[in-house]
Amino acid sequence: MTSKKAPLNRDALASISASTLGHYQTQAEDFWQGTRDHDVTQNRAALLRHLRTEGPARILDLGCGPGRDLIAFTAAGHHPVGLDGAERFCEMARTHSGCEVLHQDFLALSLPAAAFHGIFANASLFHVPTQELPRVLSELWETLRPDGVLFASNPRGDNQEGFNGSRYGCYHDHTRWQTLVTACGFVELEHYYRPPGRPRAEQPWLATVYRKPLA
Numbered sequence: 388m389t390s391k392k393a394p395l396n397r398d399a400l401a402s403i404s405a406s407t408l409g410h411y412q413t414q415a416e417d418f419w420q421g422t423r424d425h426d427v428t429q430n431r432a433a434l435l436r437h438l439r440t441e442g443p444a445r446i447l448d449l450g451c452g453p454g455r456d457l458i459a460f461t462a463a464g465h466h467p468v469g470l471d472g473a474e475r476f477c478e479m480a481r482t483h484s485g486c487e488v489l490h491q492d493f494l495a496l497s498l499p500a501a502a503f504h505g506i507f508a509n510a511s512l513f514h515v516p517t518q519e520l521p522r523v524l525s526e527l528w529e530t531l532r533p534d535g536v537l538f539a540s541n542p543r544g545d546n547q548e549g550f551n552g553s554r555y556g557c558y559h560d561h562t563r564w565q566t567l568v569t570a571c572g573f574v575e576l577e578h579y580y581r582p583p584g585r586p587r588a589e590q591p592w593l594a595t596v597y598r599k600p601l602a
Contacts, residue, residue, distance in 0.1 A: 395516055403555040404492050407514055408472045410553040411452075415475040419453040427509055427540075429583060431459055433596050434505050434538035437576050444504040447530065450511025451488060454480030460507070461486060468503075470496075494519055498530035505536045510592075513541035513556050517548055517567070520557075524571040531599045537573060539564075540581065543593040561593055573597035 395403070411418065438444050444465045448456050451469030453476055460467040461484060469480045469488035477490045491497060493515050506527055515523050527537060544558025559567070561578060569575065575597050580590035 407554045411473040437536045440504045446505045447503045449508040451480050454483035457484035457486045496526045501532045508539040533601045535599045537597045540594040
């Protein structure tokens, strides 16, 4: 991995997507068994407590995987919609949750404008190459309603990116991530590190919550 990379061309971006999604496609069943019981209650609560809507919220679960959090949001009375680039994950998520699930690559999103009160991006946006992140964040901005909330949890690092096995990842520190997200107009509400209750050196995950201002 490197902290600075030459610009990625279209073929390189396509290769990154194909390799990363191919990993999840072939490991879908093992991924479900390994993550279905992960406790991310703290993360779902961080999104929900900042939503300003009466009644059920419409939530985009960006990188929904096999559907664990779709099930939880539905049980809490909300109306989640899943999105994932791995076709097998989409099939599993529909079966497990009964929710609408969009099959879309993060690098080729096609989302309705002002459709969601909140976006839950749990362990997903770190797969977006840094050079493409401003565009992707702008697309998420557009699909959020004014006053909507973006939650993101990503593995943190020293602003390096590259392949880890067959998966591409970007490992931002809080300052770099904040700079990227606020440049798109979002306002930070809070951030924290996970798992809770451990020394910082044993908290590899950075969780952040941002709002799309009304104005």
